[in-house]
Amino acid sequence: MTDAPAPSRLAMVPFVSVARMMEMVNAIGPRRMMAELAEYIEEDFRRWERFDKTPRVASHSPEGVIELMPTSDGETYGFKYVNGHPSNLKRGFQTVTAFGVLARVDNGYPVLLSEMTVLTALRTAATSAVAARHLAPKGAKTLALIGAGAQCEFQALAFQEMLGIEKIRIYDIDPAATRKAAANLAESGLDITPCQSGEEAVAGAQIITTCTADKQYATILTDNMVGAGVHINAIGGDCPGKTELHRDILLRSEIFVEYPPQTRIEGEIQQLDPDHPVTELWRVITGQSEGRRGPDQITLFDSVGFATEDFSALRYVRDQLDRTGHYEMLDLLADPDDTRDLYGMVMRAKG
Amino acid sequence: MTDAPAPSRLAMVPFVSVARMMEMVNAIGPRRMMAELAEYIEEDFRRWERFDKTPRVASHSPEGVIELMPTSDGETYGFKYVNGHPSNLKRGFQTVTAFGVLARVDNGYPVLLSEMTVLTALRTAATSAVAARHLAPKGAKTLALIGAGAQCEFQALAFQEMLGIEKIRIYDIDPAATRKAAANLAESGLDITPCQSGEEAVAGAQIITTCTADKQYATILTDNMVGAGVHINAIGGDCPGKTELHRDILLRSEIFVEYPPQTRIEGEIQQLDPDHPVTELWRVITGQSEGRRGPDQITLFDSVGFATEDFSALRYVRDQLDRTGHYEMLDLLADPDDTRDLYGMVMRAKG
Structure with a gap:
């Protein structure tokens, strides 16, 4: 790995890793965090009719399933990636792992990438x-x-x-x-x-x-x-x-x-x-x-x-970022000075 | 941000940021990289019938669209997140940004997270x-x-x-x-x-x-x-x-x-x-x-x-990781010692 030039602010997406999520749970306390999460979940159930709802998009295989669960409330878009592989347990893998993304509907930019294995356990309860x-x-x-x-x-x-x-x-x-x-x-x-x-x-x-x-x-x-x-x-x-x-x-x-x-x-x-x-x-x-x-x-x-429950959970986590600081910034989005000059951005990175 | 305990190897997913992707393009050379990518794309067109194909899953809004494009060849699953917001240009944002994930079908674990704004430009050409x-x-x-x-x-x-x-x-x-x-x-x-x-x-x-x-x-x-x-x-x-x-x-x-x-x-x-x-x-x-x-x-x-073209591109990038070293490791997946003891893992992280 070599040094890369510093990306612009628009290119960065907050990322909550498993380690950061565990820090967040321990900082807030699991009981308080679930009670606060419950308020977000109930709030989103109250505005149920505003959500773009669709059954999960599943890819089945003999060993299990990989699913994408998207939803949107018109302002914010979210999706969860989640797998379900019952035979994983015997092989030393998790049956279910998950991560999720929130994005702005008005410009399509992701605003949060988060682990969701721990978060899903919290939101389910x-x-x-x-x-x-x-x-x-x-x-x-x-x-x-x-x-x-x-x-x-x-x-x-x-x-x-x-x-x-x-x-x-x-x-x-x-x-x-x-x-x-x-x-x-x-x-x-x-x-x-x-x-x-x-x-x-x-x-x-x-x-x-x-x-x-x-x-x-x-x-x-x-x-x-x-x-x-x-x-x-x-x-x-x-x-x-x-x-x-x-x-x-x-x-x-x-x-x-x-x-x-x-x-x-x-x-x-x-x-x-x-x-x-x-x-x-x-x-x-x-x-x-x-x-x-x-x-x-x-x-x-x-x-x-x-999907709305995952959306509520991601929305809650995003609202805790400034309060808890338990996140990192990921350089996930390309942001050239001139939006038409993607090639030039790549070439200038040679530095 | 505080220090977190080191996660296990199974919890880690290789991540190719925009900066790393630009390093990769410059190290391989854009022309050679597109020619090599083309071989992966053509190879996947040759085994077209093996793919689980579905039209993209789109979430439309007045300003644009956010799409998930999943596919699978039975061994590997991939999806791309991509937005299309023509009005972004005027507001200083990219019209299109994208990232993608590859995962193992047999256990559902992600094996690559990559930026795809630059990568999509390469795979399209x-x-x-x-x-x-x-x-x-x-x-x-x-x-x-x-x-x-x-x-x-x-x-x-x-x-x-x-x-x-x-x-x-x-x-x-x-x-x-x-x-x-x-x-x-x-x-x-x-x-x-x-x-x-x-x-x-x-x-x-x-x-x-x-x-x-x-x-x-x-x-x-x-x-x-x-x-x-x-x-x-x-x-x-x-x-x-x-x-x-x-x-x-x-x-x-x-x-x-x-x-x-x-x-x-x-x-x-x-x-x-x-x-x-x-x-x-x-x-x-x-x-x-x-x-x-x-x-x-x-x-x-x-x-x-x-979606298969994005799949080919992600497959190519994954195959370059060891060769180029242009990636980081992300702690995206929870991996407790005892898979049933997720709560214990969170509590032990308090340290």
């Missing part, structure tokens, strides 16, 4: 908590977490911070994963109960979160495990062929989703008729539709993750 | 020269270049290197642009003739390249300007509502395109019936279709730029 604020039974104190993978601790802390959850009951088919999560949450102030089965985990829980990682039709929750009045937050079923709940639970529940055209393909409701009634979360948040109607109703947030 | 190798009249020595913007010099040098062009006749409605191009090419060994009109520029030229930038239906070439046997390389008409050639020229020409579903919307042929016959360039390159049939035929390459 924040989105779950936003939905639960509108759907979970009042005064819920106990959360069952089924699946103690990468998302588990974020869920626990977001629900502690935003819903006042005090007790967490964790179950994973791998006891080591449960121990990992319990150890990470040891100083959180939460009362943690590691459980030996899903049945044990859901006992007494007013909210059940399923966040397992198998890429297959699984039955993490059977019908008899779900009592009246429970709120279910199903976030592990997020691609075609991957579900977590028995179909009978869906038939007993009032179902809330992010963006129906995507959830019909990827969510729990791929098990149901394509015209099975669902309520869009943004309608509940804006008061156009009712959320929970009573203490005995089972509510289900069938969450698959949508 | 290299693609033009690939097409001309198959379509231009034998022994062509004179190239007319109409439009002396950012693409002009790259076209001149690619055609000099790959087709043996010796004389360049340049016209732009702005004489300053023509002077800029002539000055940049002064030491190229090309015989440069600045012209006062399009008519003057095309006089005696066997190849005509139109590369103007207006976002409107324009008539850069009228019917009487195009004589028998000429090859036209139309690259400025590249979005809906933007064309450069009079319709009568199209009706006299044998038309070659990259990917018909995209060219019908964006290219010169948006002026023709949707079933007007065109020949795909890859069929000519693989010998499945005839290219130029005789010395009097007018051939037209209606080029709009396709």
Whole structure:
């Protein structure tokens, strides 16, 4: 590598690496950061109709999928690159990695490049908590977490911070994963109960979160495990062929989703008729539709993750840059003195 | 900004900034680099049928467009982010900026992030020269270049290197642009003739390249300007509502395109019936279709730029990294020791 001439200010794009993102999370604190993120996510759900929405653009292969998730609110454009490769775990790679970009719609210039593996974990938990604020039974104190993978601790802390959850009951088919999560949450102030089965985990829980990682039709929750009045937050079923709940639970529940055209393909409701009634979360948040109607109703947030949530998360991160300083500048854009003289710029760089 | 812990090798993605790309171009030499790029582009046209092709995913606004152009050959996935904002010029921004990513299909991990503003200029000229190798009249020595913007010099040098062009006749409605191009090419060994009109520029030229930038239906070439046997390389008409050639020229020409579903919307042929016959360039390159049939035929390459060309260009750049060293490493991907312990990784970064 040799020295290069200093690029102009217009050529530079703020970049939040994984290391900078971790600094940012630790500086703000994961609970506070998720609560602040939740405000951005809820704000964007409130102006849902302003967004240019499109199902993700997926490139499938036998090993997994690579997706681009673009959206725009008319002023700002954003997209996330994300892969999903369940077999990666066995090979020492992450199942999911992600990064994202925000850009100005008026001139097309990127204004942020950010890692999104950590950020997606934060926004997913924040989105779950936003939905639960509108759907979970009042005064819920106990959360069952089924699946103690990468998302588990974020869920626990977001629900502690935003819903006042005090007790967490964790179950994973791998006891080591449960121990990992319990150890990470040891100083959180939460009362943690590691459980030996899903049945044990859901006992007494007013909210059940399923966040397992198998890429297959699984039955993490059977019908008899779900009592009246429970709120279910199903976030592990997020691609075609991957579900977590028995179909009978869906038939007993009032179902809330992010963006129906995507959830019909990827969510729990791929098990149901394509015209099975669902309520869009943004309608509940804006008061156009009712959320929970009573203490005995089972509510289900069938969450698959949508582009606007990533947009909200990137928007939040961009707004923290000046406050936290946790970023670097990348020379990503060409900016010749004379915009028609791209060739001359290259030649002058020989210096 | 504070110090961050060193990320693992798996977390790192090679990054070619604008400065590094300019170093690479100058180290390899623009002519040699375009000739080498052309081999990658032609190789990917030869295996056209292996690619997962999709029209670009566009987000339109009154000011312009932001596009994602993904493709995959089954082993490698690539996409380009590119904007097109004609009004940017007046405001001191680039009309077009771009960057791109290559990733492994088998695990979804990005393996290259690169600027693509400079790289797109190189690949566009290299693609033009690939097409001309198959379509231009034998022994062509004179190239007319109409439009002396950012693409002009790259076209001149690619055609000099790959087709043996010796004389360049340049016209732009702005004489300053023509002077800029002539000055940049002064030491190229090309015989440069600045012209006062399009008519003057095309006089005696066997190849005509139109590369103007207006976002409107324009008539850069009228019917009487195009004589028998000429090859036209139309690259400025590249979005809906933007064309450069009079319709009568199209009706006299044998038309070659990259990917018909995209060219019908964006290219010169948006002026023709949707079933007007065109020949795909890859069929000519693989010998499945005839290219130029005789010395009097007018051939037209209606080029709009396709995702596979960007893929070829990114593939070429990736192959130069070890050879040239013109890159940096970016900490873009999260790589916890235990893939399920993302939260623990974030907490341990507090150090």
